Amino acid sequence: MTNSNDTQTAAATSSRKLTAISKDGKWKSFHAHAGLMQYLPSGMFFARAKVNGTVKRASLETDVFSTAKDRLRAKLKELREPKAEADTFAAGRIQFETETRNKHELSELSRVYRLRCVDRILRSWPGLDNKRVDTITKADCEAWAKRYADKYSAQFFNNSLNVLREILSLAGRGHDLNPAYKIKRRGIPRKQLDLPTAEQFNQILTEIETAGAVDEKDRADFTRFLAFSGCRLNEAKQATWQDVDSKKNELTIHCLKRRATSDEVRSRVIPIVPAMRQLLTRLHAERHPKPDDTICRVFVCRKPLVRACKRVGCVPLTHHSLRHLFATFCIEAGIDIPTVSRWLGHSDGGALAMRVYGHLRREHSQLMAQRVTFGALPEPDGVLQLAEAS
Secondary structure: OHHHHHHHHHHHHHHOOOEEEOOOOOEEEEOOOOOEEEEOOOOEEEEEEEEOOEEEEEEOOOOOHHHHHHHHHHHHHHHHOOOOOOOEHHHHHHHHHHHHHHOOOOOHHHHHHHHHHHHHHHHHOOOHHHOEHHHOOHHHHHHHHHHHHHHOOHHHHHHHHHHHHHHHHHOOOOHHHOHHHHOOOOOOOOOOOOOOOHHHHHHHHHHHHOOOOOOHHHHHHHHHHHHHHOOOHHHHHHOEHHHEEOOOOEEEEEOOOOOOOOOOOOEEEEEOOHHHHHHHHHHHHHHOOOOOOEOOOOOOOHHHHHHHHHHHOOOOOOHHHHHHHHHHHHHHOOOOHHHHHHHHOOOOOOHHHHHHHHHHHHHHHHHHHOOOOOOOOOOOOOOOOOOOOO
16 A cells, blocks of 8 residues: 555656746746746746736846746845836935945945045036936946046946946836946956066165155155055054064054954054164154154155156156065065965955965076975086987
């Protein structure tokens, strides 16, 4: 009797259809996932819902079954909820600015940056604030993107595009109808580091110190501090003498590039390299500072730096270039990239530093390889002679 029941159950299960094909043979539906459909000619999945007697369908933008299942619930909810009435761009902008100012997880730098993107968008698109977002077309966005890309860097363009998309969404343009999502982001080419040698850098410092400005010495010392610590500009502004631990030979750097909700530490401790120790020792002897005094007296050296580079005959440096200079000199001194990454305050375990400075390690690897002799004497000329095949 048991065998008979098992046989009947198995037959019923096998006869139950898990999928169904439409009469025209183009659509497949899935009984276990109500609302999920696949367009067979392309393989793409769609969500289908009946709202007030009207059938609505929207693409899940994937041909992978597991991904479609994950996206189905959110898409069905979007189809069933009434769409927000389109408003003016100004309405979405004001809401975006309010949310940006009130988001506690944003750092102050991120908050200022996002608002700057809004300002630049408005400047580059006359009359945008008064436009209803349902009248903004893909062609309008493409025309703006062309103007904007010609004026700003690829990174700033991409961030501004994200802001434009978000504002249009807040003003009532959903993802599928948002024309800004039809605009592709720009590729960001990897920067080629063109930095001065140690000798050229010393010449640059001499040029700054002898330029004839009232605060020329302070500007040169600020340049040294950035180069010898690898600090970001805003981090250098926060550095005080109480952050210097001469006994442990360490300097505490206060990290400003952290989200408020991040559980990462808000400061990092880096060892004081010999050049930095000489600088700090001299400055302390000259100034006799208080613990809460800032280490640097000025916080900008851009113009003197550019002029000095021009006189020396090397590519102009920026404040951020001095951070690259620190990392480059450390790696060329044989320090491993993960360690340098920690000194720079990266939180990705060295992935970014590897992309930026990885070529330096490859060049260095040839020099390091010459030390691996297995006890044998190296070739006098350092060239491996291979016998030609007979």
